[in-house]
Amino acid sequence: MDCVAEANRGARAPRTTFGGAVRSGDTAVTKTVVVVCALMYLAQFVVDPRVYAYLVLTNQVSAYPWAFAAGNYWQPLTSAFLHAPTPIHVLFNMYALWLVGQYLEPLLGRARFTALYLLSALGGAAGATLLPMTAGVSTVGASGAVFGLFGALFVVNRHLGRQSGQVLALVAINFAIGVFVPGISWQAHLGGLVTGAAVAAVLARTRRSPRLVQAAGLGAVALVVVALLAYAAARFTL
Template identity: 50%
Template sequence: MSDNPTSGQPPLEGVPQPAAGPSVCPRHPDREAYVRCQRCGRPACPECQRPAAVGIQCVDCVREAARTTPSAKTVFGGRATSGAPVVTYSIIAICVVAYLIQRVDPTVTARFSFVPALGWTEPWRFLTAAFLHSPDTIFHILLNMFALWSLGQYLEPMLGRARFAALYLISGIGGQVAVMLLAGSPTLAGLNSGRDISWLTPVVGASGAIFGLFGALLVLNRHLGRSSAAMYATIAINAAFGFIYPGIAWQAHLGGLVTGAACAAIIVAFRHQGVRQRVWLALGGVLAVLVAVVVVKYLALPDVIRMISSKDFGLR
């Protein structure tokens, strides 16, 4: 016979009572659940349980908390990340794989390099050229990838992955746009005589995008009050190579530098809470300006020059 003084009495209000039996997990009705979520109180089977700071939460509450909790931001409004600079390493990997493919199949360089004469009929070349390098020497890709690795480790955590990727891609396109603009206004007679040979010269390399990172670094360091004295010397040395050694597209360096600096200025201007999401509209505006410049340039050329395509080079 029990001597419990509460035996036969109704349960006291506010005092937790032992469960009469296992409940059923709402996500898996065929499974019994002996644990309840500390946040919503619903039963959760072992598969739906997630450890929390106190007790266990269900997967739905964990997902909702992740969605509603503000993510940490970098000083320039990007999503803060930890660990390796993923975008930098990914771009390096793409460039290395592309270089190996170029060595195996020489036609890849001709099909995806930037040629001003092909910019209207094959506009993707404005972007693809930024991932290719000269297959005749390994030093071209080694120097560019070392510069990208060095700059990326500094800039990507500062900007956030998305902003860094946008900076690289827009700067790469800006470099090719400068190559097109500074190639002059060709004529049919000039192309036939070789006077306008720059309009037919292919350009490859990540240099335009990398100079965009240089330009961005100067702008960002100035905003942060950091010295860029060493960077000025590095830019000057790299720029000098474009004039000393033949075959280097200094025009892409210049275009990338200007475009990267413009993108960085926009990122700085839209870094504050409340306006930081507008940075994408502003960066899209930079890209729109580049596209408009390209369209105006090509529409000013005779149709016979504007409509040159790969088949005229024997690539199809």
């Protein structure tokens, strides 16, 4: 028995294709994000509107500083868990998150999927503030993060040699909707899409590397995204 226990301690724990811990069918992060977004959506109808507004990212292209410059460091992230009062906004985002999360999270593992989602959300905020957009427009919703999942889904399928045409068509259709339908931030969609694809590319290229190498790659993506957000803050303060 002691020999068996010793052998088990020395054995490497099974890992997913992209280096995460194997938890069969586990989608705890996806479920948690859906619940948080649902609760935050309902909260806006009962809390003081000023509290809700304090969490929303506003694209202040003017002398008044935006987010980081104003000291509201949380807004690029918290705005990704909030939604407009119209139910279709939160329902579409949560449905897309649920579908893609059920596929990606077991492949990546909890930690890597969490990093993908959060970095995509921040990348969406960077796109919404750096690309041309109407001054004073509020950016709210999980769309940037969801488009990051779309981008990652495409990269992951390509890496695994799986069919990617339907994913590409899905991204193209939804991105076109954001471009031609007023009130939708295609800028956030593009920022999230590019960031999600970059995160997935790092995970794919470093999947056989030590975890520290993979973490360093994700850290590099995070550094670029935060630098872009900081640049946006400095730019809008001028």
